[in-house]
Structures are given as C-alpha cells and as structure tokens.
Amino acid sequence: MSAQLDLFAASARPHGLRYQADFVSPEEEEKLIERIRALALVPFQFGAYEGKRRVASFGWRYDYSSRRLETADAIPAWVAPLIARIEAFAGPQAAVRQVLCTEYAAGVGIGWHRDKPHFAEILGLSLASACKFRLRRKHGGTWERFTLEAQPRSLYMMSGEARHAWEHSIPPVEALRYSITFRTMADRAAA
Numbered sequence: 001m002s003a004q005l006d007l008f009a010a011s012a013r014p015h016g017l018r019y020q021a022d023f024v025s026p027e028e029e030e031k032l033i034e035r036i037r038a039l040a041l042v043p044f045q046f047g048a049y050e051g052k053r054r055v056a057s058f059g060w061r062y063d064y065s066s067r068r069l070e071t072a073d074a075i076p077a078w079v080a081p082l083i084a085r086i087e088a089f090a091g092p093q094a095a096v097r098q099v100l101c102t103e104y105a106a107g108v109g110i111g112w113h114r115d116k117p118h119f120a121e122i123l124g125l126s127l128a129s130a131c132k133f134r135l136r137r138k139h140g141g142t143w144e145r146f147t148l149e150a151q152p153r154s155l156y157m158m159s160g161e162a163r164h165a166w167e168h169s170i171p172p173v174e175a176l177r178y179s180i181t182f183r184t185m186a187d188r189a190a191a
Contacts, residue, residue, distance in 0.1 A: 016160030
C-alpha cells in the first residue's frame with residue numbers, strides 16, 4: 001500500500017496551485033452543507049453516462065452531449081457573500097461566473113481531467129471530509145505528480161500552469177464529502 005501511495009507522493013507544488021486551510025469556519029461549513037443538501041442534486045451527466053457524484057450547476061454548465069457551454073440556473077443569493085471572499089482570494093481580476101455544488105458519497109471520486117477551456121481560474125471549497133486532490137502532468141516518459149491533502153473548510157485554487165498543464169483527480173473518498181467549485185471565464189470580455 002505504501003508503495004502505491006508513493007506513486008502520488010510528489011514533487012514540488014505545481015506553479016499556480018494555491019491552498020488556504022480553514023477558509024470558512026465550522027459554523028459556515030455547517031450552513032453551506034445544509035444549503036447544498038437542500039438543492040435538487042442530480043447525477044453528473046457525461047454524455048450518455050451518469051456519474052456517481054451528484055451535482056447542481058449555476059451560472060453556466062458544460063453539456064457533454066452538445067459539447068458546449070450552456071446557461072444554467074442563476075447563482076443563488078446565499079452564495080454571493082462567499083463569492084466575494086473567493087474573488088478577493090483569487091485576485092483583482094477574478095469574476096466568478098460559474099458555481100458547481102457536488103456531493104461525493106463514500107467510495108466516490110472523480111477521474112483524471114482538466115476543466116473545460118471555457119473556464120480560467122478554478123477554486124474549490126472542500127466540505128465535510130478531507131480528500132486527496134491529485135495532480136499530474138507528463139514529464140518526458142513519466143508522470144510528474146503532486147497530492148494536496150484538502151482538509152474540510154479549505155480552499156484550493158488552480159491558475160496558470162496548475163490549471164492548464166496539469167490534470168487533476170480525486171480518488172474515492174472515505175466519507176461523505178461536499179464541494180463548491182467556483183470558476184471564472186476564460187474570455188473575460190464575454191463574461
């Protein structure tokens with residue numbers, strides 16, 4: 001098992017990956033989880049396939065069947081104060097235009113991927129339980145890897161190289177986990 005874990009132990013943190021522990025308080029976390037649980041979460045749709053995680057998209061959503069970005073329900077008012085803090089963390093040019101709330105049951109993860117190119121910065125708030133947020137990129141004939149232990153109430157941000165040169169994944173979580181992903185748009189003029 002430890003040899004297997006060594007595959008994901010890693011090199012230096014990818015440039016453009018930022019992490020903030022305790023971004024929200026335990027009380028804020030509890031309220032956010034209640035809000036997410038109250039949403040009409042649906043299984044993640046990947047074309048004709050249905051993922052095991054359940055989601056709700058706001059602002060924009062990517063439709064895998066039509067392979068395009070489509071408008072989604074408006075971002076809920078309860079997210080606005082959090083977005084202001086997220087944008088302050090991300091920097092003066094950040095403007096969150098897409099929010100994705102996700103529920104991961106125990107044993108559910110997400111495979112290797114890069115977020116769609118329509119989005120620029122990706123920020124993820126981890127709630128309820130920890131996860132291993134893995135990153136990898138091809139380096140010659142091998143993979144360069146990095147694993148971030150994303151604790152409950154923490155925030156990660158991917159921009160620049162971490163966003164565009166690295167793939168990321170979450171192996172099956174050990175306990176129920178929620179996340180809120182905040183995305184800015186790649187074409188700021190269109191946002």
